[in-house]
Amino acid sequence: MKALEVSDVSISYNGSLAIDKVSFDVNEGDLLGIVGPNGAGKTTLFRAILGLQGYAGIIRLFGYEAKKYYPLLPLIGYVSQKVNFEPNFPATVYEVVAMGLLSEKKLNKISTLLQKNGHSWNRVYSKLDKNSEKILQALKTVNLDSLKDRRIGQLSGGELQRVFIAKALVKDPILMILDEPVTGVDVDTQTKFYNVIKKINEENKITIVWSSHDLEAIAKLANRVACMNRQLFFHGQKEEFFSNKDLLKTYTESAMQMHMHHH
Template sequence: MDNKPSGCHQQIVTIDDVFFSYENKHVIEGLQFTVLERDFVGLMGANGAGKTTLLKMIVGLLRPTRGEIRLFGQPVRQFNDWERIGYVPQKNALNPLFPATVREVVTSGLFGRKKLFRRVSKADRQKADDALYAMRIEDLADRRIGQLSGGQQQRVFLARAMINNPELLILDEPTVGIDAETQEGFFRMIRHMHQHHHITFIMVSHDMEMMKSYLGNQPALKDGGLSFYVKHTHEPENCGETNLTHSIQQLRDSMEVLSSR
């Protein structure tokens, strides 16, 4: 089954007859799905259904057994504009001895491979400060990333993924280990980003109530153990601010409101 793209909206992710197997176990078989610009795709399914596997194939960490995935019209294996994509994996396999500080990790989200050695500007530092504050980790800025708890590390990688104002944001269980208040503010922020900014989302979450409250109760596609819930926002952006710092401010404001209750 395929969800057919409509109109002239750009295809951001095209999954074309994709299969994936671990050894002899088929995880994904003949999947066809298209994510259009400014879609919000919620991916749900039981453990082992292939959710994380699919996200890893989209970002090039795994290769399909058969079929092809394209990003912005280019096959993943040829795609080089990774700064256009923000990705938060479910778990970050991090060496606890890795010497980078939290601030350095967050700031590194501004640098694609083409900009790896550019000098950090005053504007870059301000973006990092905003992202740190938004995720409520500003007090951890000078700590080594390997010294943090799993929940704290997840906040750091969320800040890193969002700091560069990506066109496609891929989130695999982004709020695992984060307190309920921060989750509420985070979901409010990404809804604002989807409704008012030119960002496409693919998100895995076990919070079915939250996902369905925004995306609806009926999946656009069910394939094997995977269910794809889709909300389209294809109208032109209607927010005067285009920088992600504005959306991060929405989270900052909501956190202050929650804290004052």
């Protein structure tokens, strides 16, 4: 079953195309790695999927088009490149994760919508009775249960990212979108983060769309790859992408050109 379908999507800013007729789909349970240079349109595309950006073309989420899928949006876990959080905000890790909880009424409505289109929804934490149990289990999943009472301003960048993954997980998301989530964190933190991604994809069966510059991590974790730079150059199995020398050359060249252009 398709979790996400993007068909002929184009987005313009001030008359110039940021995304040009991009089409791909994501199956339920996929871990799709999106690669492309800075300025390739990845964040813009994510914003369109999340209903924050106008576009031409069609985007379907679990079989629903555009405005019809807006009720499903609370169940998309989105972790952006820069976590926007006031460091002096007087909240603990536990309290921030609790903000991700949704009411049963909302969850039931979403469940009905998904069933209508023949989708099953894997609710990992729903088996837990109390919200407090759900929060602790989400924190365990990202290995932060020992820091639950720590103030949010006392965390490292990598810990903060994992708190926001837990906040997304606690509501049992149907899809996670991760926008270069480990930019600027050290290798050890990246490894921990990648282990979490693998775990929630394989054990919790959550569909993930993840943009990254780290080809090695994509090669290790993703099952499918999309390569884009305003247009889509490739979409398919990761083995096919990484065994294609021309594609890799195109990717590294466009990444270099963009890099030079930005400087």
